[in-house]
Amino acid sequence: MNVWIEFFLSNLDMIYIVILALFLGVEVISAVPTILHTPLMSGANAIHGVVIIGSIIALALAPEDNYLLLGLGFAAVVLGTLNVVGGFVVTDRMLEMFKEKKKQ
Amino acid sequence: MIENADAAKVFLEVAYLLAALSFVFGLKMMSHPKTARQGNAVAAAGMGIAILATIVFLLLEGLMPITNLGLIIAGLGIGSIAGTWAARKVPMTAMPQMVSLFNGMGGACVALISLVEVYHFHPETWDLYAYLEYGSILLGTLIGSISFSGSIIAWGKLEGKISDKWARIKGINLLNALLLLVTLSYGFYIWLNGDLDFVKVVIFFALAVLYGITFVLPIGGADMPVVISLLNSFTGTAAAFAGFAYDNMAMIIGGILVGSAGTLLTILMTRAMNRSLMNVLLGAIVGGGAKSAEEGEKNIKEVTPQDAGIMLAYANKVIFVPGYGLAVAQAQHALHELEKLLEERGVEVKYAIHPVAGRMPGHMNVLLAEADVPYDKLLELEQANQEFPTTDVVVIIGANDVVNPAAEQDPSSPIYGMPILQAYKAKNVIVIKRSMRPGYAGIDNPLFYMDNTRMLFADAKKAIEEIIKAIQEL
Numbered sequence: 001m002n003v004w005i006e007f008f009l010s011n012l013d014m015i016y017i018v019i020l021a022l023f024l025g026v027e028v029i030s031a032v033p034t035i036l037h038t039p040l041m042s043g044a045n046a047i048h049g050v051v052i053i054g055s056i057i058a059l060a061l062a063p064e065d066n067y068l069l070l071g072l073g074f075a076a077v078v079l080g081t082l083n084v085v086g087g088f089v090v091t092d093r094m095l096e097m098f099k100e101k102k103k104q
Numbered sequence: 105m106i107e108n109a110d111a112a113k114v115f116l117e118v119a120y121l122l123a124a125l126s127f128v129f130g131l132k133m134m135s136h137p138k139t140a141r142q143g144n145a146v147a148a149a150g151m152g153i154a155i156l157a158t159i160v161f162l163l164l165e166g167l168m169p170i171t172n173l174g175l176i177i178a179g180l181g182i183g184s185i186a187g188t189w190a191a192r193k194v195p196m197t198a199m200p201q202m203v204s205l206f207n208g209m210g211g212a213c214v215a216l217i218s219l220v221e222v223y224h225f226h227p228e229t230w231d232l233y234a235y236l237e238y239g240s241i242l243l244g245t246l247i248g249s250i251s252f253s254g255s256i257i258a259w260g261k262l263e264g265k266i267s268d269k270w271a272r273i274k275g276i277n278l279l280n281a282l283l284l285l286v287t288l289s290y291g292f293y294i295w296l297n298g299d300l301d302f303v304k305v306v307i308f309f310a311l312a313v314l315y316g317i318t319f320v321l322p323i324g325g326a327d328m329p330v331v332i333s334l335l336n337s338f339t340g341t342a343a344a345f346a347g348f349a350y351d352n353m354a355m356i357i358g359g360i361l362v363g364s365a366g367t368l369l370t371i372l373m374t375r376a377m378n379r380s381l382m383n384v385l386l387g388a389i390v391g392g393g394a395k396s397a398e399e400g401e402k403n404i405k406e407v408t409p410q411d412a413g414i415m416l417a418y419a420n421k422v423i424f425v426p427g428y429g430l431a432v433a434q435a436q437h438a439l440h441e442l443e444k445l446l447e448e449r450g451v452e453v454k455y456a457i458h459p460v461a462g463r464m465p466g467h468m469n470v471l472l473a474e475a476d477v478p479y480d481k482l483l484e485l486e487q488a489n490q491e492f493p494t495t496d497v498v499v500i501i502g503a504n505d506v507v508n509p510a511a512e513q514d515p516s517s518p519i520y521g522m523p524i525l526q527a528y529k530a531k532n533v534i535v536i537k538r539s540m541r542p543g544y545a546g547i548d549n550p551l552f553y554m555d556n557t558r559m560l561f562a563d564a565k566k567a568i569e570e571i572i573k574a575i576q577e578l
Contacts, residue, residue, distance in 0.1 A: 046148070095134075
């Protein structure tokens with residue numbers, strides 16, 4: 001039991017951050033109109049591509065002679081980049097259509 | 105006086121803080137039409153900062169051999185070029201499956217970096233922290249893998265490469281539950297034993313990939329949007345777990361934000377279909393309308409494009425109901441032409457958009473915006489339903505389930521209870537459809553047999569162009 005109490009007390013910051021971030025995620029998109037559901041999902045999809053940071057770290061720290069880790073890390077960087085870049089570009093293409101119409 | 109290493113760390117953490125803020129503001133801006141595009145750019149900029157800062161930090165710390173840096177830059181380059189190319193090339197109609205594919209890539213990325221972390225993870229003692237970190241690694245692997253393979257299957261279903269026949273296999277839900285149980289128990293066993301054997305974790309990874317496949321296979325193609333949204337929030341959650349394992353604030357915040365926002369979005373979507381998430385995941389909608397098909401001979405009445413043109417030209421008020429058929433035929437521009445032509449003749453024209461028309465909520469709006477249709481002509485479900493009774497002609501273009509009166513009248517229908525566009529209340533209904541084949545959900549539509557309904561069997565674009573020609577010749 002003591003272990004848990006100590007864990008709780010020494011990680012209070014993180015516990016607060018996690019709970020508040022959970023509510024923030026819900027709050028921040030709660031007023032979204034239906035027309036933006038698809039672009040918003042696509043934008044959120046690009047944001048979880050933040051795992052690319054993890055993949056960069058994983059590849060950076062892989063020993064030069066460990067081809068397994070180098071391979072896994074490299075694949076992860078490529079996949080993560082696809083998620084991020086593809087995600088943002090696709091979202092931009094969708095949202096481009098919502099720009100103000102030019103008067104003809 | 106701070107040490108050099110501390111300075112680098114401060115630089116990194118400030119960059120992550122900026123990135124986390126940009127995600128929050130980006131998402132917020134993306135939920136308003138006016139600021140949406142800038143919101144996306146803000147989030148992208150934050151991501152760029154985080155990536156750059158990570159690389160610079162690793163260099164400053166001297167943690168990265170030069171070959172690895174080369175590989176990172178190569179990976180970023182390949183991913184950027186391929187990602188941009190794919191995202192620019194994809195037609196608007198195929199957007200949903202593209203999002204699904206990118207989501208799958210993200211899921212795979214989480215799973216891979218979690219596997220790498222198993223390799224590096226050697227706690228001195230198995231205390232609470234070690235167990236929690238290992239738990240995060242395993243959960244990242246599990247959820248990331250499910251998201252990966254599930255997204256690929258969802259992509260295949262939307263592309264029409266994978267059929268819905270899997271849903272008809274008896275007891276597939278039970279099999280799935282068993283597979284999930286096996287996967288979870290195995291993971292739990294590895295975790296409790298603090299077993300860091302790479303092969304065992306790879307087996308766990310493989311089980312999760314397999315479960316992702318069987319999880320999505322039996323779900324009806326019409327429900328894929330909900331599934332994609334759910335898997336999107338899965339990847340977010342997995343990213344957060346990977347963030348714990350890597351002790352990385354940007355990953356934790358970004359992951360949690362997407363995890364919770366994605367879950368809300370998923371719930372909003374199921375609500376638009378008046379169903380629960382469990383119902384979507386377990387009760388696959390496929391061909392449940394067998395009963396109505398047995399009700400004997402039913403008559404349909406066809407109409408030629410010329411007659412349809414005349415009906416429209418002399419109407420006072422016309423409402424278009426676009427569906428996936430419009431998207432497939434790329435008929436949005438032609439439809440906008442028809443709209444302008446009718447307006448010139450003094451006909452009031454509007455569009456009725458069902459929340460789940462097309463393959464994703466908002467899909468139709470994006471397509472019509474592409475064709476320069478003004479927003480104020482787009483009616484949402486409730487507004488449209490108020491206007492149908494006073495409408496002379498409703499033209500349904502490649503939509504089916506969203507106008508199916510069975511959802512209101514037939515309690516045995518699998519879509520019973522889903523809010524629909526009450527097009528049947530209009531004086532006349534013209535349905536442009538390629539054939540009598542039932543819609544995506546595989547359910548027969550009584551609207552087609554009603555007295556005031558006329559069918560126009562043709563490709564949507566061709567039909568609309570012929571109607572335009574007919575009106576011009578009047």
